[in-house]
Amino acid sequence: MTDLELLKKVLSIPTYTFKEDKIVEFICEWLDNENIPYVVDEMYNVYATKTSEGYEGNLYPCMVAHTDTVHRNHELEQIEVKEEMLLNRKGEEKLSLKGYTLDNKPTGIGGDDKCGVYGALVSLKTLPHVKAAFFVAEETGCHGSREASPEFFSDVAYAIQLDAPLDNMVTEVCSGIRLFERDSEFFSVIDNVFEQYIPERQYMIHPYTDVSQLKKKFDFCCVNFSCGYYNYHTAQEYVVVEELSNAIHTAHEMINQLGYKKYFYAYPRHNWDLPKYPF
Numbered sequence: 001m002t003d004l005e006l007l008k009k010v011l012s013i014p015t016y017t018f019k020e021d022k023i024v025e026f027i028c029e030w031l032d033n034e035n036i037p038y039v040v041d042e043m044y045n046v047y048a049t050k051t052s053e054g055y056e057g058n059l060y061p062c063m064v065a066h067t068d069t070v071h072r073n074h075e076l077e078q079i080e081v082k083e084e085m086l087l088n089r090k091g092e093e094k095l096s097l098k099g100y101t102l103d104n105k106p107t108g109i110g111g112d113d114k115c116g117v118y119g120a121l122v123s124l125k126t127l128p129h130v131k132a133a134f135f136v137a138e139e140t141g142c143h144g145s146r147e148a149s150p151e152f153f154s155d156v157a158y159a160i161q162l163d164a165p166l167d168n169m170v171t172e173v174c175s176g177i178r179l180f181e182r183d184s185e186f187f188s189v190i191d192n193v194f195e196q197y198i199p200e201r202q203y204m205i206h207p208y209t210d211v212s213q214l215k216k217k218f219d220f221c222c223v224n225f226s227c228g229y230y231n232y233h234t235a236q237e238y239v240v241v242e243e244l245s246n247a248i249h250t251a252h253e254m255i256n257q258l259g260y261k262k263y264f265y266a267y268p269r270h271n272w273d274l275p276k277y278p279f
Contacts, residue, residue, distance in 0.1 A: 002245040003122065008081045010118045011097055011109050011239065016074035017137050020044060020067045023117065027067070027134055036124055039152075045144045046134040047152045048124055055129035058260035059157035062131040063123045063251065064210050064222075065116030066138030066145070066163065070233050071108030079107060086230070088240050089166045096230075098238040111229025111239040113138065113209075116162040119227060119248045127255065131156060135210045138163075145210035148217055157262045158186065158220050160251045161211045162227035167243040170194065171224035172203040172274055174212035178265075180221040186263040190223055190254055197250040198225070205276045221263040225250070 015023040024044050031038045031048055038048040046067075049060070073079065079099040086096035099109030120132040133152065135144035164171060171179060180186050194201045206212075211222035228243025 002241055004241070006121065007118050007241070007244070008097065010114050010121070011099065011111070012078045012081050013114070014074045014076045014079055015067055015069055015110060016072055017068040017139050019074040020136050023067045023114070024134070027117070027121070030121060031124070034125060041147070041149060043144050043147055044136050045147070047149060048132045050124050050127070050130055052128035055260070058129055059155050059262055060129060060131040060260070061255045061258065062133060062153070062156045062159045063120040064133050064135070064159050064161040064214070065120045066113045066135045066210055067117060068137050068139050069108060069110035069112060069114065070139050071110055073101070073107045076101060076107070079109060081109065084238070086238050086240070088243065089168065094240045094242055096238045096240050106235040108233070108235055108237045109239060111227070111237055112165070112232040113163045115227040115229050115239055115244050118244070119162045119251065122248055123252065127252065129260065130255070138210055142208055142210055142213045145213035148214055150217070153214070153218050156218070156220055157260055158258060159211055159214050159222040160254060161209060161222070161224040162247050162251065163209045163224055164206065164226040165229050165232050167226050167228055167240070167246070168198060168200045168202055169226045170201050170203050171206040171209065171211070174206045174215070174224065175208045177212045177215050179211060179215050179223055181265055184221070184263070184265070186221040186258070186265070189257050193250060193254050193257060197246055197253065201225070203274060205274045219264050219266050221265045
């Protein structure tokens with residue numbers, strides 16, 4: 001599942017809120033090389049669509065990611081990505097990727113949310129019928145996803161985002177917005193997939209990420225969950241490769257089981273009795 005060369009390339013690209021030209025350019029070049037159609041809007045959100053013979057007319061699952069990070073290293077030519085054995089949530093040493101400047105000083109690798117960017121690219125590469133939205137400027141208020149294209153999302157069945165730390169967090173409520181209803185077919189399917197691939201999952205409240213804006217604007221279910229980044233928003237951030245790979249595999253199995261029909265859910269607001277992400 002893991003294309004380590006592609007993952008390292010994505011993680012090596014410096015990007016900061018509203019200073020995202022390098023990673024947007026990389027995504028567009030990659031899509032061109034893969035012959036995957038896409039559009040870029042005036043905010044520099046990138047919208048990609050892939051289909052294959054026999055899937056015409058089906059609705060699309062949509063992978064979601066954001067292209068900015070909090071790390072003010074956007075002036076660097078690149079981040080040096082090093083392989084290290086670092087601890088996961090359980091205290092086990094795992095192959096991890098950590099970012100450094102060229103003079104060997106730790107700098108945030110930006111797994112939040114370049115892990116999601118990588119996951120969306122892998123999905124476009126390997127799945128036969130999928131969309132992907134790469135939104136700018138999430139870290140300062142989801143500016144890109146607030147302007148999400150209604151046309152692009154008009155034939156989306158549901159959305160999956162990989163934008164949470166560690167390996168066991170699932171966003172159920174985000175910015176006061178419920179992303180899915182528990183008493184539903186959508187939840188039954190994703191919960192069964194989580195049971196198989198992320199059995200220690202914990203459904204939680206997340207301050208914000210892009211799927212909250214999609215849920216406000218559109219009537220399909222969304223989900224966001226952990227993708228293996230640690231010490232996020234710090235210079236010591238790193239990505240556990242195995243956990244990112246497992247998150248992508250989980251997303252793909254969800255798509256396999258959910259299929260290409262729409263899972264409706266219009267959001268209500270409420271004071272949710274759920275644990276909050278440890279921010």
